[in-house]
Amino acid sequence: MLSLRTLLTGTAVTLSLAGVASADGHGGPYAPYAGTTLVINVPAHPHYNAMMKVLPQFTEETGIEVEVDQLQYLKMRERQTLELTKDVGDYDLISYVVFSKADYVFADQLENLAKYFMNPKLSDPSYDAEDLIDGYVANIGIAGGKKGYLPGPTGSLYGIPYGSETSVLAYRKDIFEKHGIATPETYDQLLDAACKIPEVEEGMGGMASRAASGHQASHAFLLHLAPLGGRVFDDNWNPIINNEAGVAAANALKTIVDCGPEGSQTFGPAEAAASFSQGNAAMFMDSIAFAAGFEDPSKSKVAGKVGYALHPEGVRRGSQTGGFGIAIPKNAQNKEAAFLLMQWLTSKKGDLATAMAGGNPSRFSTYQDAGLNEKYPYSATFGEALKYADPDWRPIIPTWGKINADIGTTMSQVLTEGLDPQEALDGVAARAKDIMAEAGYYTWQ
C-alpha cells in the first residue's frame, strides 16, 4: 500500500516536472525522462569524485536529476547486497566493485544490457562500443563465458566499466636519479630497488604497499602473482596458488613490506598512497586511480617529482584489472533513464569529461586525447599499461569472498608473524579446495 502510494506520488512529480522540462525546450531521446530523479550508489573513490564534477553537465543536457549515495567501497558492497534482494530497490544505477560481478550476476540481480542496446529509442548509435577497453569489458562487464566469469560465446554484458583501473609503478624520479637507480623493468630490479632505497636514503621506505590483514593483503599478493606466472586456480579449479610462482609472489610481497616505510604491515591503500605522497616511500605500485592525487600539490608533497612506469615484468607482463563498473539493478525503479545515464557517462564525451576531472578512462580514444595528455602527462604510460592488463588475474566467482579473506589473513601472518610462505599457501590451497568442493566446482570431474 505504502509502496503504491510512493509510486503514484513519484509518477505525479515526474510527470509534472517532465512538463516543465519540455517547456524548457529539452528534446530528443532524453525528453521522456526529463525531470526523473535517479538515485545512484557509487564508491568514495577518486574516479567517482571526478564523476560528481561532470554530473551537473548531464543534468543540464538531459533534464534528468541524479542523487548520489557515496560509500567506502566495501561498505558500498554490503549496502548493495541488502538493497538488491528487495522487491523494489532504491538504487537506479549502481557502481559495483569488480568481484561483486559474480555475486550479483549469479543471484540474477543485474539487468542484462542487451535489451537496452537493442532499443532504438535508448541506444545511442554513436556510442562506439569497440572503443571501450576490452580487458576492462572482459573483466568487469561480461559474465557467462569462459570459466563462467570471462567472455566467450555464451557470455553477455551486465555492466560497463567506469572507474576501472590497472596497476602501474609510481616512483620518485628525483630519488632514483640521485642514487643512480634505474627505473625497474623486471621484478628482480624492483625488489632490489625496494630494499636499496632505505639503505641509501635515510628515513625513506622502498615501496609503500597495501598489506593490512584481510582483503588488502590478498590484493597486494595477487598483484605480484600474475606477473610472476601464478594463478589461484588451474583450468579445472584446482588450487595452484601454492606452486613456485605463488611462493615467489609471497616472498616478493614480504620483501617489499619489510623494506617499506614504517608501519607498512597495516597499510590499506589510502595509507600506502599517503605514505608515498608524503615522501615516506620511494615507490608505490597500485592502481592508476591514485596518480591524480599524487600530482595535486595541495595534497601531495611529491607533485611533479613522480615518474610512472609499467608494472614490472616477472615471467610475463600482467597488470591488474579491476575497479568498478556500472550496472542497472533488476529491482531499479527507473531502468531506462538509468541506462541513459550509464550510456552518457561511458560515452566518448562522458568518459573524456570524467578523465579531465581526474577519473580513469575506460576508452582507448580517451587515452589518445591530446587535451588529456597535456593535462595528465602520464596518460600515455597508462594507455600502454592497458595492453598488458590481465582480465584473469583473480577469479571472480561466488566463493571468492571467503578464499580472498583467507589469502589475506594468511598473508598477513606471513608478513607479521613470520609464517613460512610455502606452509601458508599450502594451507590456503587446502582450504580453498574444500570451499570449492562444497560449492560444487568438482561435480563434473
Place this chain on the structure above:
Amino acid sequence: MQTANVNRLTPYLFLAPAALIMAIALLYPIGYMIYASFLDWNPSQRIGEAEFVGLRNYINLLSDAAFLESFRVTISFAAIVVSIEMFVGVGLALLLDRNIRGMSLLRTLFILPMMIAPIVVGLMWRYMYHPTVGIFNRTLKSLGLEPVPWLSDGSWAFASVVIADVWQWTPFIFILSLAALQSLPQSAMEASRIDGATGWQQIIYIKLPLMMPVLIVTLLLRLIDAFKVLEVILVLTNGGPGLSTEILSLRISRTASEFRELGEAAAMSNFLLILLMVLTFGMFFYNKAVEMRAARLRAAAEED
C-alpha cells in the same frame, strides 16, 4: 462457575500484552537467528531461498581453525581486559572515596572516556599508535628509544587494543564501585574503626565483602560487553595483523559481509550467546550460593 473462570483468567489477561511484546521483540529475533544458523544462506538470497543444512554450520565451525583462534582471542581479551579494569577501577574508587574539594569535577573527568563514541575512541587511539606521527612513537623517539610496532605486530596489537579498552571502560567500574562504597552502612565502618582495624583491614574485611553484590553485577556487565566489543577493534586493527586481534564479533561481522555466509555467522553468534549464558548463569548461581551460605551462617548465629 462462569465468573470463577473469568476471575482465574484475569491475571493472564493483564499479562498478555507484556508477554506479546516480549515474544515479538525478544524471542522472534533470537528464533530467527537460531533458524538461520541451520541454513546455507548467502546474503544475495532471501531467507526462504536458503538451503536447510541442519547442524553443518556448527560442525564446520568446530573444525575451523580461524574460528577457534578467534574464540581463543576473545576469551583472553575479555579475561585480561576485565581483570585489569576491575583492579584499577575498584582501586581508584577506594582511593577517591573521600571528601576532596572538586570531587564532582574529578568524577566527571574520570567518566569522560566512556561517553565517547567507540568509533571515535578507535580513531583517536589509531592516530596515537601511528608508527611515525603518533604521539607514542614520537615520544619514544625523542627520548632516544626504539619505536614500538603498536599495531603492526601481533602481540603488540593485542596489547594496544587492551590498553584502549581499559582506558575506555575502567571509568564504568570506577563509578559503580564508588556508588557502592558510598552507600555502605556507616555503622559497620565505625564499628571496625572502634575495633582498631587498619585501612587495609577495613578494605579487605569490610568494604570489599559488602560491595561484592555490586561488584559481581559490574563484572558480569563488563564481561558481556567485552565479549561483544567490536567498533574500537574494527577501527584500530580490523582484526589484524593475521588473526591476532580478531575477536568473535568481528569474525561474525566479516563472515556475514565478506565471506557472505549468513548461516555460519548466525551459528557463531549462537556460540557466543551460549558462552554468555553460561557465564551469566554461573554468576547467578555463585551469587545464590553465597547468599545461602550467609543465610545459613546467620541462622546458625541466631541459634547460638
